[in-house]
Amino acid sequence: MVLLKCPVCNGEVQVEDDALPGEVVEHECGAQLEVVKEDGKMSLRLAEQIGEDWGE
Amino acid sequence: MRIGILYDIPRWEERNLIEEAKKLGHEVKLEYTKDSIFLTNERREQEIDVFIQRSVSHNKALLSSLVMESLNFTVINDYNTLIRCENKAITTFLLSKHNIPTPKTGIAFNPEKALELANKIGYPVVIKPIEGSWGRMVAKAQDEDTLRSYVEYQSYSIQKFRDSYYIQEYVNKPNRDIRIFVIGDEVPVGIYRVNDKNWRTNTALGAKAEPLKIDEELRELTLKVREVIGGFFLGVDIFEDKERGYIVDEVNGVPEYKNTVRVTGFNVSQFLIRKIEELIKK
Ligand SMILES: Nc1ncnc2c1ncn2[C@@H]1O[C@H](COP(=O)(O)OP(=O)(O)OP(=O)(O)O)[C@@H](O)[C@H]1O
Ligand SMILES: [Zn+2]
Numbered sequence: 001m002v003l004l005k006c007p008v009c010n011g012e013v014q015v016e017d018d019a020l021p022g023e024v025v026e027h028e029c030g031a032q033l034e035v036v037k038e039d040g041k042m043s044l045r046l047a048e049q050i051g052e053d054w055g056e
Numbered sequence: 057m058r059i060g061i062l063y064d065i066p067r068w069e070e071r072n073l074i075e076e077a078k079k080l081g082h083e084v085k086l087e088y089t090k091d092s093i094f095l096t097n098e099r100r101e102q103e104i105d106v107f108i109q110r111s112v113s114h115n116k117a118l119l120s121s122l123v124m125e126s127l128n129f130t131v132i133n134d135y136n137t138l139i140r141c142e143n144k145a146i147t148t149f150l151l152s153k154h155n156i157p158t159p160k161t162g163i164a165f166n167p168e169k170a171l172e173l174a175n176k177i178g179y180p181v182v183i184k185p186i187e188g189s190w191g192r193m194v195a196k197a198q199d200e201d202t203l204r205s206y207v208e209y210q211s212y213s214i215q216k217f218r219d220s221y222y223i224q225e226y227v228n229k230p231n232r233d234i235r236i237f238v239i240g241d242e243v244p245v246g247i248y249r250v251n252d253k254n255w256r257t258n259t260a261l262g263a264k265a266e267p268l269k270i271d272e273e274l275r276e277l278t279l280k281v282r283e284v285i286g287g288f289f290l291g292v293d294i295f296e297d298k299e300r301g302y303i304v305d306e307v308n309g310v311p312e313y314k315n316t317v318r319v320t321g322f323n324v325s326q327f328l329i330r331k332i333e334e335l336i337k338k
Contacts, residue, residue: 051113
């Protein structure tokens with residue numbers, strides 16, 4: 001587990017070590033977050049809303 | 057093989073693909089489209105044998121497939137296939153041009169003409185965003201009054217194709233439709249999507265998946281769709297009409313298959329990778 005900061009409430013979020021970039025995590029504050037990996041370092045940002053062009 | 061997976065949101069399908077590819081002894085390289093940079097003539101690691109396109113965003117899927125093809129990679133599905141799938145008008149008119157049964161469908165470019173079109177088709181009609189999925193904003197209008205409201209809503213929406221009214225007959229199908237898969241040159245698996253309460257039978261809207269027995273007619277029709285649309289891995293949606301038989305609703309170029317695997321036990325990821333192995337060996 002990696003301990004990351006929630007960009008919304010600043011609280012702590014536990015994320016699996018092998019989480020993939022783009023993975024969506026819901027924080028207890030209600031925020032939908034997505035995993036970002038930059039130079040091997042993991043962080044979180046606000047996830048996108050369903051886009052108009054999303055689909056199969 | 058070295059398999060590249062272009063993706064933006066890792067869903068069950070993407071994880072399962074990674075797992076099955078590794079089980080079969082392949083190497084997987086993930087390309088997270090959202091944070092990637094794509095350059096013309098960029099020299100990439102040429103050891104990737106094939107890319108599988110799994111982006112949920114149509115735009116990212118289309119463009120990242122195109123870029124990878126421009127760098128001479130094999131991409132499943134390729135840009136040309138995705139264009140034909142993502143835009144429902146392109147799909148429908150191409151299929152009907154090749155005499156594949158589709159719902160009677162028309163397109164108009166302003167609200168008055170949209171109503172005129174619907175009168176030609178006959179109510180009830182279905183109006184859909186030209187691009188979209190999971191049944192989102194697909195609406196049925198019983199009469200002109202209702203359609204007028206939908207058309208007005210669309211005209212003030214921020215949809216990309218808000219000035220293009222894609223309208224079709226309501227097909228009086230049973231409480232289900234068919235989702236059937238093309239993988240390589242085969243049609244190995246499919247499901248019914250059953251919903252007793254909602255005429256929209258998307259599983260995203262609560263339809264139940266049930267295994268489908270694929271008859272010869274359905275197989276042939278699906279392969280014919282593939283001939284017209286192209287591609288290597290497709291999810292084809294088909295209606296059953298009492299009088300006319302099978303009618304092709306649409307084609308999905310980045311199909312989801314979690315429910316299909318769950319109810320049929322058929323390993324879609326593994327089958328797909330095996331078919332790609334054959335393709336690459338050729
Ligand atoms: N012309 C029609 N007649 C009857 N039912 C229809 C018609 N068009 C769509 N439907 C129903 O509404 C559902 C959603 O429509 P459609 O599949 O065209 O939209 P979509 O948002 O692209 O869905 P998908 O996730 O399958 O791509 C279909 O699964 C089908 O059950
Ligand atoms: Zn939070």
